[in-house]
Amino acid sequence: MAHQSPCTPPALPVTDLDWRRLVPLVGKANAALARYDGMLQALPNPAVLLSPITANEAVLSSRIEGTQATLEEVLQQDAGIEQAKSRHADIEEISNYRAAMRDAEQALAHRPLSLSLIKGVHQRLMQGVRGSDKTPGEFRIDQNWIGRHGSPMKAARFVPPNPMALPQALDVWANYLASEDEDPVLQVAVAHAQFEILHPFKDGNGRIGRMLIPLLLFQRKTLSRPMFYLSEYLESHRDQYYDGLLAITDNSNWQGWVEFFLEAIVLQADANLAKTRQILDLYDTLKQRFIESTHSQFAVPALDAFFERPILNATDFSRLAGIENRMTANGILSHIKQDKLIIRLRESSGRTPAVFALPDLINIAEGRKVIG
Known part of the structure; x- marks a missing residue:
């Protein structure tokens, strides 16, 4: 009407x-x-x-x-x-x-x-x-x-x-x-x-x-x-x-x-409850895997960085995870990528940092597989 x-x-x-x-x-x-x-x-x-x-x-x-x-x-x-x-x-x-x-x-x-x-x-x-x-x-x-x-x-x-x-x-x-x-x-x-x-x-x-x-x-x-x-x-x-x-x-x-x-x-x-449970289960699973992959004191901060920003560049990763040493940050990224916990969406080039993603988390948020 x-x-x-x-x-x-x-x-x-x-x-x-x-x-x-x-x-x-x-x-x-x-x-x-x-x-x-x-x-x-x-x-x-x-x-x-x-x-x-x-x-x-x-x-x-x-x-x-x-x-x-x-x-x-x-x-x-x-x-x-x-x-x-x-x-x-x-x-x-x-x-x-x-x-x-x-x-x-x-x-x-x-x-x-x-x-x-x-x-x-x-x-x-x-x-x-x-x-x-x-x-x-x-x-x-x-x-x-x-x-x-x-x-x-x-x-x-x-x-x-x-x-x-x-x-x-x-x-x-x-x-x-x-x-x-x-x-x-x-x-x-x-x-x-x-x-x-x-x-x-x-x-x-x-x-x-x-x-x-x-x-x-x-x-x-x-x-x-x-x-x-x-x-x-x-x-x-x-x-x-x-x-x-x-x-x-x-x-x-x-x-x-x-x-x-x-x-x-x-x-x-x-x-929302089901999705939140999936996210918490993923976090608990990845927490142990990040620790095993990196053997680093920054394992959990690194995971938290990817939960806060499921797609992020290497510079932001270092900042969010509180890692001041670039070699340490790059080493962690290398380990968790090698163990297929994250994927790389863009290679680094000159001053342009590499970009990485945590596919499982994005797919839960979307409710379907969109990446990875």
């Missing part, structure tokens, strides 16, 4: 929900998140061990908005292997997403989620990329709409609220975000949808809205770290995702949206 005029922001909190149907789903979602967070808390260094799937979340959330770059391309660009020019803008957007998420996690350590915090995250997300001319970090004062590129508002699929109604609607939303009256999984389902309906920025609303999911679950202490990745499910169910959001403003169908979102949390939490 096409909207030719701005929608009216739905009232919060949502009151017309069928709790008989929702209570079992809420219970399943909380149980799935608890299982995943239990594994998260057991990880010796989640920021390092989950770095590849954190990067993949940025890839997938950005892909929902139309980028095409893959995780492997992003990691290769990070390591200094130049990618096709057609991918540069995509990779920059993905890099910004990762940086914005890091900024948000650091900010939440000493202040709650708020409109000002979200504006700061948005400014970082849009810095120097497509949309950087659309007032990054500022809520819109113009009417926007969603439809085919270049189409007029009368042909739009969805028209967010009038900018005159936006400040009050955002205040209501922010108050809802700060409340602790509802179960966290229900609150995040509603808060994410309402943010997308308000579409408060000129660009980047989808990505900011998806960042809010782990951030709010972390703020409500459902997660010990804001490291829950839902974009894989939303990207693979993109039509249901968009249709569910539209049904709220078209038909006041909050029930269908909440059921879809809670089911997404259950399935994605279990998928």
Whole structure:
């Protein structure tokens, strides 16, 4: 259904929900998140061990908005292997997403989620990329709409609220975000949808809205770290995702949206848990093999370097592993390559360092064999 005029922001909190149907789903979602967070808390260094799937979340959330770059391309660009020019803008957007998420996690350590915090995250997300001319970090004062590129508002699929109604609607939303009256999984389902309906920025609303999911679950202490990745499910169910959001403003169908979102949390939490277990198992296996291969005090730091950056050049390897002696670093790389624990993607040439990859870790993050 096409909207030719701005929608009216739905009232919060949502009151017309069928709790008989929702209570079992809420219970399943909380149980799935608890299982995943239990594994998260057991990880010796989640920021390092989950770095590849954190990067993949940025890839997938950005892909929902139309980028095409893959995780492997992003990691290769990070390591200094130049990618096709057609991918540069995509990779920059993905890099910004990762940086914005890091900024948000650091900010939440000493202040709650708020409109000002979200504006700061948005400014970082849009810095120097497509949309950087659309007032990054500022809520819109113009009417926007969603439809085919270049189409007029009368042909739009969805028209967010009038900018005159936006400040009050955002205040209501922010108050809802700060409340602790509802179960966290229900609150995040509603808060994410309402943010997308308000579409408060000129660009980047989808990505900011998806960042809010782990951030709010972390703020409500459902997660010990804001490291829950839902974009894989939303990207693979993109039509249901968009249709569910539209049904709220078209038909006041909050029930269908909440059921879809809670089911997404259950399935994605279990998928994240399985992937995290695979990563931890790989780490434990490789830890022993790196020690046996290198007989070095730097064996574990070397492994950690590859988990933090699964594709990296020799210079970055030395820095991340804390190895100041170049011959020592090159010796370790030579041993673990000879034992087929890593592969070389690029030979060194003059001042250009060699680039290496840890294929098993990249393949786990992608969920399929893409390298090696």
